[in-house]
Amino acid sequence: MTQDPNARAQIEPTEVGANAAETGDRQLTAEGSPETPDAYGSHEISIQDLDFATLAEQGHTATKLDPLAPAVLSVDNLKMYFPVKSSGVVRRTIGHVQAVDGISFEVPKGGSLGLVGESGCGKSTTGRLITRLYKPTGGSMMFQGHDLAKLSSREMKPLRRDVQMIFQDPYTSLNPRHTVGTIVGAALEVHKIVPKNKVLPRVQELLEIVGLNPEHYNRYPNEFSGGQRQRIGIARALTLNPKVLVADEPVSALDVSIQAQVVNLLQDIQTEFDVSFLFIAHDLAIVRHFCPEVAVMYLGKIVEIGDRETIYGRPHHPYTQALLSAVPDVKQAAIGGRRERIRLEGDVPSPINPPSGCRFRTRCQFAQEICAKVEPPLLQIGPRHKAACHFAGELGSHPATPVTTQLLGVDDQGSPVAGATPTNTQLTIPGYEETWYDLKTKQTTGG
Amino acid sequence: MTSVPMTQSSAAERDAAEGPYLQVEDLKVTFPTQDGPVTAVSGLTYSVEKGKTLGIVGESGSGKSVSSMAVMGLHDAKSAQISGSIRVGGTEVVGLSESKMRGLRGNSMAMIFQDALAALHPFYKIGGQLEEAYLVHHSSASKRDARRKAIEMLDRVGIPQPDRRVDDFPHQFSGGMRQRAMIAMGLINDPSLLIADEPTTALDVTVQAQILDLLQDLQREFNSAVIIITHDLGVIAEMADDVLVMYAGRCVEYGTCKQILVAPEMPYTWGLLSSIPDVTASTDARLIPIPGNPPSLLRPPSGCSFHPRCVHSDKVPGDLCRTELPALLPASSGTAHLKRCHLADPLQIYRTEVLPEIAPELVEETR
Known part of the structure; x- marks a missing residue:
């Protein structure tokens, strides 16, 4: 299918019918049947001729990483501070919630970046900043030559069609008083892409794509099940042919068996329309399946970012290690073994008054004096791997002395060394450098 | 201490020393x-011994919570018709008067509920x-004793x-602390049976790990019998000794945790296992969803209630x-x-067809 929204709009109703035949088989795997749950009998017809081999064929393996893909979205030192007001008549600002504090990353074209972390770490805020539901306090978000962070609402409007969002809760993100057709077609009318009489065919085409019955455009959200509602949300996000989709916990409100359907649908959409995803989730297993690249956030900062194999196989940041060890592991338990868990004590500190130095130090088992004094830079330590820790290392082999002292010009306790020249140049770029800092030799090396 | 229920239950505890603490037999719950x-649960039979954990898995609407609420006697007798037998420490709970029930409950x-914010009263400390x-x-x-006990439990x-x-x-x-407070409330009277209904679903993985360790x-x-209701097979794998898989109000598979996770014999369990990714699995593992939606219990499907979504039913001869x-x-x-399935040799199908797709690295190990 074509990328250009205008070209799509010209599709004649007869062609929509032809499309239906093409997408027919996908529709089967996707939802089994686009009927509402009460119309139960229809399931039998659609699934009966489906055998396991075809179903498995259409199931998906994890997405592959394309290391050469150019960045479609480049976020540099993005900040979002929410003011905290005092009570009383004169509501002075008495502090800031540092929800997102200087994060940098790139989303590759046609790829996906996963954003994981505990609740309150700023993942969702990041998503909302990129869709410009919030105006950032600082930093830049480069998208197609525009800095989304600096644009006014009016300048932003034409770009909104390229950056869309899928929300977490399909029960509250759809207006119960609007029909599916109105919900999905609203964006078409706002952006005046299609003439009024072409809105309906386009809506029906979108419903087909997400595996719903196109005849159901005049139904209300309450007539659909949770998984089907999430599909409506996805159809709405796809309406304007976006280039970047921010998926904020798209499956966490759904039943297990339905989660897989939606994840597979998102993967289909990604390959078919070449959409880039910023995939926000707290479920590490889903993120691993969907995203070839993953960023781990803690208290408004990215603590580790890299490709999937590195983050899940050899994480270097103690927080990533703790997070991974906390995930219950079905297959391990099935064999009888149980991994050692790293217990994180207590809760995430308040982002109004975050700890000095490294923000994770209050819960970190390796924390030393330097962690309270100097904030660790997000250091590139591998071809596609960055970690922000003074004691970065694989689990069980964390170094005894900080690895960052030479770069920062401090001694092992974190006090500045007289005459030292801190080299801080490569620390904040959104993407990856050709060269990186080798932890063993403490030298900058290249491929 | 209240006299009547306590003597009853302590006598019952002695009796139950040999048998399981909780015995549910042929439970059926119908709501007009x-x-x-709507028959939310039918023909459900299971038992939990003291010190053991039973995990109940299933989608929403499969009857997991309804069956546990029947054990707790939380259904309104006017609107729910409960038949079968539920014996808690030897006491028959089905048809027990409300006043006696109240002596047992708590x-x-x-019971520990999913949403701690909704389960705790916001107006009271x-x-x-x-x-x-x-x-x-x-x-x-x-009151002073009670306060001391409350502090002790929170600690x-x-x-x-x-x-x-x-x-x-x-x-x-915070969310994790609320869940802890609710666990403290559940355990304040040393119950012999604890039902945890999705105790960690709303929590982060790190907090979830803390709560599971705590439980x-x-x-x-306390050597209590625990029922943990969840849709997360990871939680089941960590916690449960026995697993009960429910679908459309019925038990479709029942066995030890290892049997269910390593050698499942019911296509619905396969579907559950194949629709969740794993953090350590090979990246060649496929994510295969269960097609369709859970059935409406108002008009349950004929025959096997899973057959409309089952992709293996063509291997069963005839229209069985x-x-x-x-x-x-x-x-x-x-x-x-x-297991509740017509397939002649389900384990063979699982090992040769399903497992290579969902966990290619495990095929060799299980042979």
Whole structure:
């Protein structure tokens, strides 16, 4: 299918019918049947001729990483501070919630970046900043030559069609008083892409794509099940042919068996329309399946970012290690073994008054004096791997002395060394450098 | 202490020393609705011994919570028709009068709910709510005793500075702490049976790990029987000794945790296993969803209730899946492992067809 929204709009109703035949088989795997749950009998017809081999064929393996893909979205030192007001008549600002504090990353074209972390770490805020539901306090978000962070609402409007969002809760993100057709077609009318009489065919085409019955455009959200509602949300996000989709916990409100359907649908959409995803989730297993690249956030900062194999196989940041060890592991338990868990004590500190130095130090088992004094830079330590820790290392082999002292010009306790020249140049770029800092030799090396 | 129920239950505890603490037999729960009766649970039989954990898995609407609420006697007798037998420590719960039920509930059996913010009363202090749970079943205890007990329990579940936090309101607690407070409330009377209904679903993985560890520690300490209801197979794998898989109000597979996770014999269980990714699995593992949606219990499918979504029913001769409900029969891996499926050799199909797709790295190990 074509990328250009205008070209799509010209599709004649007869062609929509032809499309239906093409997408027919996908529709089967996707939802089994686009009927509402009460119309139960229809399931039998659609699934009966489906055998396991075809179903498995259409199931998906994890997405592959394309290391050469150019960045479609480049976020540099993005900040979002929410003011905290005092009570009383004169509501002075008495502090800031540092929800997102200087994060940098790139989303590759046609790829996906996963954003994981505990609740309150700023993942969702990041998503909302990129869709410009919030105006950032600082930093830049480069998208197609525009800095989304600096644009006014009016300048932003034409770009909104390229950056869309899928929300977490399909029960509250759809207006119960609007029909599916109105919900999905609203964006078409706002952006005046299609003439009024072409809105309906386009809506029906979108419903087909997400595996719903196109005849159901005049139904209300309450007539659909949770998984089907999430599909409506996805159809709405796809309406304007976006280039970047921010998926904020798209499956966490759904039943297990339905989660897989939606994840597979998102993967289909990604390959078919070449959409880039910023995939926000707290479920590490889903993120691993969907995203070839993953960023781990803690208290408004990215603590580790890299490709999937590195983050899940050899994480270097103690927080990533703790997070991974906390995930219950079905297959391990099935064999009888149980991994050692790293217990994180207590809760995430308040982002109004975050700890000095490294923000994770209050819960970190390796924390030393330097962690309270100097904030660790997000250091590139591998071809596609960055970690922000003074004691970065694989689990069980964390170094005894900080690895960052030479770069920062401090001694092992974190006090500045007289005459030292801190080299801080490569620390904040959104993407990856050709060269990186080798932890063993403490030298900058290249491929 | 209240006299009548306590003597009953302590006598029952002696009797139950040999048998399982909770025995559910042929449980059926029907709700009359405007559109006709909805049978939310039917023919459910299971038992839990003290010190053991039973995990119940299933999608929403499969009857997991309804069956546990029947055990707790939380269904309105006017609107729910419950038949079958539920014996808690030897006491028959089905048809028990409300006043006797109240003596058991919160005392020898307790429940932890999913949403701690909704389950705790926002107007009352955490301590007050814990004290109330204690005083209801210990009428001779003074308020000071109750407060001491509340602080002790908060300390036991790992809330820092319990003597200060006892006077906090629920909204002043974080999500994980609220869940801990609710566990403290559930355990304040040393129940022998604890039902945890999705205890960690709303929590982060790190907090989930803390809560699961806490539940295991407490179970060891109090030697209670635990039922954990969840849709997360990871939680089941960590916690449960036995697993009960429910679909459309019926038990479709029952066995030890290892049997269910390594040698499942029911296509619905395969579907559950293949629709969740794993953090350590090979990236070649496929994510294969279960097609379709859970059935409406108002008009359940004929025969095997899973057949409309089952992709293996073509391997069963004739129209058996559609016409006849399979009985809960012993599986090939042992008599303790029960499954409800017409397939002749399900384990073979699982190992040769399903497993290579969903966990290619495990195929060799299980052979």
